[in-house]
Amino acid sequence: MRGLMMDYQLSIPAILRRAQAQFPHKTVTSRRPDNTVVRHTYADVLERARRLAVALVALGVKPGDRVATLAWAGHEHLEAYLAIPSIGAVLHTLNLRLHQDDLAYIVSDADDRVLILDESLLPLFEKFKAQVNITHVVVISHGAVVSGTQGSVSGCGRARPDGTFDYEQLLASADASRYVEPSIDEHDAAAMCYTSGTTGRPKGVLYSHRAIMLHSLAQGLRDCLALAEDDTVLPIVPMFHVNAWGLPFTAAWLGCNQVFAGPHLDPESVLSLLVSEKVTLTAGVPTVWLGVLQELDKHPGAFDLSRLRAIVIGGSAAPLSMIRAYQERHGLTIVHAWGMTEMTPLGTLCNVPSSMHEASDDEKYRYRAKQGTPMPLVEIRARAESGFTPWDGQTMGELEVRGPWIASQYYGATGADPRFSDDGWFGTGDIVTIADRGCIEIADRAKDLVKSGGEWISSVLLETALMGHPAVAEAAVIAVPHPRWDERPLAVVVLKPGHTATADDLLTFLEPTFAKWWLPDAIEFIDAIPRTSVGKFKKSTLREQYRERYQRM
Ligand code: ADP
Numbered sequence: 001m002r003g004l005m006m007d008y009q010l011s012i013p014a015i016l017r018r019a020q021a022q023f024p025h026k027t028v029t030s031r032r033p034d035n036t037v038v039r040h041t042y043a044d045v046l047e048r049a050r051r052l053a054v055a056l057v058a059l060g061v062k063p064g065d066r067v068a069t070l071a072w073a074g075h076e077h078l079e080a081y082l083a084i085p086s087i088g089a090v091l092h093t094l095n096l097r098l099h100q101d102d103l104a105y106i107v108s109d110a111d112d113r114v115l116i117l118d119e120s121l122l123p124l125f126e127k128f129k130a131q132v133n134i135t136h137v138v139v140i141s142h143g144a145v146v147s148g149t150q151g152s153v154s155g156c157g158r159a160r161p162d163g164t165f166d167y168e169q170l171l172a173s174a175d176a177s178r179y180v181e182p183s184i185d186e187h188d189a190a191a192m193c194y195t196s197g198t199t200g201r202p203k204g205v206l207y208s209h210r211a212i213m214l215h216s217l218a219q220g221l222r223d224c225l226a227l228a229e230d231d232t233v234l235p236i237v238p239m240f241h242v243n244a245w246g247l248p249f250t251a252a253w254l255g256c257n258q259v260f261a262g263p264h265l266d267p268e269s270v271l272s273l274l275v276s277e278k279v280t281l282t283a284g285v286p287t288v289w290l291g292v293l294q295e296l297d298k299h300p301g302a303f304d305l306s307r308l309r310a311i312v313i314g315g316s317a318a319p320l321s322m323i324r325a326y327q328e329r330h331g332l333t334i335v336h337a338w339g340m341t342e343m344t345p346l347g348t349l350c351n352v353p354s355s356m357h358e359a360s361d362d363e364k365y366r367y368r369a370k371q372g373t374p375m376p377l378v379e380i381r382a383r384a385e386s387g388f389t390p391w392d393g394q395t396m397g398e399l400e401v402r403g404p405w406i407a408s409q410y411y412g413a414t415g416a417d418p419r420f421s422d423d424g425w426f427g428t429g430d431i432v433t434i435a436d437r438g439c440i441e442i443a444d445r446a447k448d449l450v451k452s453g454g455e456w457i458s459s460v461l462l463e464t465a466l467m468g469h470p471a472v473a474e475a476a477v478i479a480v481p482h483p484r485w486d487e488r489p490l491a492v493v494v495l496k497p498g499h500t501a502t503a504d505d506l507l508t509f510l511e512p513t514f515a516k517w518w519l520p521d522a523i524e525f526i527d528a529i530p531r532t533s534v535g536k537f538k539k540s541t542l543r544e545q546y547r548e549r550y551q552r553m
Contacts, residue, residue, distance in 0.1 A: 010213035011184040012085035015253040020046050023229070023255035029277055030074040031262040031269070032142050033120055037276075040075050042252070045082070048075075050176035052083035058174065059136050061114055063088030063182060066192060068112035068134075070094045070103075070121050073239045073260035076140045076167060080116050081239070081248050085190035085209065088182045092192045093240040096121055097533035104131035106194050106202055109412065116140065116167070119160070120263070137164040186210035192411065193242050195341045196532060204411030205342050207243070211405035215344040216250040218375045224349050225281065225312065225335070227254050232277055232307070234259040236270060236284030237315070241534045242345035245283055245314070245337075256281075267295035271303050283312035285535045286322065289334070290467070290474060293322060294496065296330050310335045314346075316536045317442060317460045320369035321468030327365075338371035338442060340428060344405035348372040348380075348440055369464065370441040371432075378403040381425070382434050393435030396443050396456055400425040431456070448539055450479040450489045457489055457518050459539075462510070466491055469509045471499035474529050476537040477520060480550035490550065491520040492542055494529055522550075 019026075024043035031037050040048075061067060067084045069091065071077045084091040092110050094103060096118075103124070107115075108131065115134045117125055119141040139160050160166060190209040194202035220227045227233070233251040235244040239260075243249065251258045259277045261270065270292055274282060289311060296303065311326065314337035326332040339345035350372030352364050359367075374380050382389040382397030389397035402425045409420060419427045431443045443449065443458035450457040459477035466475035474494040479487035495501060503523035510519055524546065530538040 009184055009186040009209070011186050011188075011209035012082065012190050012212065012249070013181050013184065014213070015216075015249060016046055016049065016082055016086060019252050019255065023252075026229075026255050027257045028075045028078060028260070029257070030260045031264055031273060032074065033072065033118075033263055034142060035264065038075070042255075045075055045079055047176050048171055049079040049082040049086070050179040051171040051174040052079050053087045054176065054178050055170045055174040056083065056089065056114065057087055059114060061087060061089050063184075064090065064189070065114070066090045066092045066110045066112045067114045067116065068092040068094050068107060068110070069116045069240070070096055070125060071116060071118040071140060071239070072096075072120075072262045073235065073244070074140075074262055075260065076116070077239045078248050078252070078258065078260070081191075081243070082252065085184075085212075086179075086181065088184055088188065090189045090192050090206065091243075093243065095194070095238075095240045095533050096124065100124065100127040102202065104128035106204075107132040107134065109202075110192060110194075110204055114138070117164075122161070137161075138167050138170055139164050140167040184209060186213070191243055193240070193341050196534065203413075205407045206411050207344055207405070211344050212243070212246065212249055213253075214377060215246050215346065215405040216253050218377060219246060219250045219346065220254050221376065223351055224346075224375055225250075225310065227251065227256055227281065229255040231280045232257040232259060234261065234273060234277065234279040234282045236261060236265060236282055236288050238265075238534070241315075242339070242341050245312070245339065245345055247283060267291040271295060271305075274305055274308055275303050278307040280307050281310045281312065282308065283314070283337075285315035286313055286318050287316075287474070287531065287535045287537070289313055289318070289326075290322060293325055293330075294473070297325075300329070305330070305332060308332060312337050314339055315534065317371070317464050318369065319464035319467040320365055321464075323368050324365050334368070336368060336371055338430075338440065342407040342426060342428075343378075343401065343403075346375060347378050347401055347403075347406075348374050350439070353437070367439070370435075370439050372440065373438045374401075374403075374440075378406070380434065380438060380440065382432050382440075383427075389434060391434045391436055391438065393433050393439075393441070396431050396433055396458075398446060399428045399430045399432040399434075399440065399442075401428060402426065431458075448478070450477070451487050452482070452489070452517065453485040455517075459489065462489060462491065462514070462518065462520065463537075465510055465513055466493060466506060469501060469506055471495050471501035472506070473497075474537070476529050476539055476542055478539050478542050478546065480521075480543075480546050482521070482550070489518070489520040490546055491523045492529060492546075493523055493525055494527065495525060 189206040191207045235247045336350040384397035389395040462477040463475045473496040480490045482488040530541040
């Protein structure tokens with residue numbers, strides 16, 4: 001017998017309806033490329049989102065069509081987040097840090113026809129537009145438009161090419177009251193992102209309305225991000241990186257004020273926005289927060305961050321030393337999170353459980369540096385050659401996950417993909433240990449593990465430990481070829497300005513924590529570690545850089 005409950009679809013328009021009814025006065029603050037700050041109410045943003053929805057339909061966008069964005073974080077981008085899924089179309093956020101050839105591939109693969117583009121990114125679009133089939137381009141300009149719709153010139157002085165639409169004029173020409181909410185099946189796609197493609201061609205992941213809604217609901221839980229109406233959320237994670245980790249959807253649904261940083265992600269700009277907007281929760285990859293920490297350390301007490309209750313860090317491992325430094329030197333709490341593009345993206349979060357309330361600070365920090373326990377509705381297991389690993393906190397295996405916001409296949413996939421198991425789990429490619437009660441610790445991505453003499457060495461644990469040395473700003477550990485052991489770890493280190501340390505100092509620092517055979521064979525000092533398009537350490541470049549030299553040794 002089936003339950004007699006309403007067939008209420010979990011779809012993005014429910015976010016708009018609730019925000020309109022309950023939170024019209026809440027605010028959306030955006031820092032623009034020229035550094036000015038603009039403020040809107042949710043009522044403004046929702047009205048503009050409905051206009052955008054009407055205008056896109058008038059341009060011929062149909063349910064299921066992909067509408068791409070190539071834009072900085074700002075209220076216009078939020079409007080696109082809300083409008084595109086609300087006409088049944090698919091929001092496809094493009095990573096503006098990708099190479100033009102990758103963008104051309106991704107836009108073609110997704111078959112994007114309409115593009116919402118920030119005017120400062122016109123030169124990037126020009127580089128690949130001949131290779132793609134975009135029929136309508138809508139340009140967000142950050143100054144007043146001074147001439148007509150075709151070939152007009154924006155206030156910032158950049159010519160808008162013929163045939164493009166000005167975002168503001170498009171909105172002005174549309175009547176919000178003509179927005180008709182289509183009937184949306186919660187399993188329909190609402191948004192799309194591509195994986196980074198570090199291991200081959202980027203692959204598209206389609207997020208259903210249901211996935212986003214359930215992910216948002218779970219994000220709000222107290223054991224997750226505890227988001228509530230009195231929060232002010234600033235995603236430092238870009239809006240093209242897995243929907244800014246879902247935060248704009250969650251914040252709009254729960255009525256949080258939202259703040260967007262535009263292109264200004266340097267530590268000074270981030271700090272000034274955190275202070276001026278009294279942000280309560282922010283999120284981003286560790287490299288950003290390593291930079292912010294240096295700035296905070298340089299000017300102790302200069303920033304009033306008393307309202308900031310959580311800095312969510314994910315995408316790469318947050319070093320224990322960083323978690324500790326934020327807490328002890330600046331009274332700021334880091335919440336470590338793990339996720340993937342294929343997972344909408346959050347999978348696990350690390351909040352200290354009640355059983356550890358009496359534990360020592362050291363134990364708590366040790367726990368908080370792990371990636372945490374699965375959110376409700378996410379299930380985990382880890383697979384080793386001999387079968388699933390025991391939850392003993394020691395045995396390494398590949399993490400597998402399942403849940404309602406985890407992809408069941410890639411966009412356009414034909415044929416079986418070994419990452420999706422027959423019994424309905426997704427192989428993450430992350431090598432983990434799972435401790436009692438499901439707390440995971442990422443040892444590595446499978447491709448980054450150092451395989452020395454048949455044993456695995458975790459590059460993540462070595463590099464996060466190295467970043468605890470007072471002279472080290474950043475560290476990455478990679479495998480380099482070795483004639484006897486196949487691979488050995490090499491540490492690549494950036495020192496903090498004005499600090500010195502020798503390779504021996506750093507090895508001595510690591511010695512008490514690691515078995516001798518784990519210690520890097522060598523340490524290279526460099527000026528900067530190359531970054532991926534989402535700001536993580538780009539180990540593939542380092543491997544290429546050092547492979548040959550170590551092969552010859
Ligand atoms: P990209 O390939 O561009 O990094 P994703 O953002 O999907 O794309 O990356 C997901 C991967 O990032 C995970 O599989 C994992 O290897 C890594 N990752 C994410 N969060 C963490 C974390 N907190 N600690 C360690 N690794 C993480």
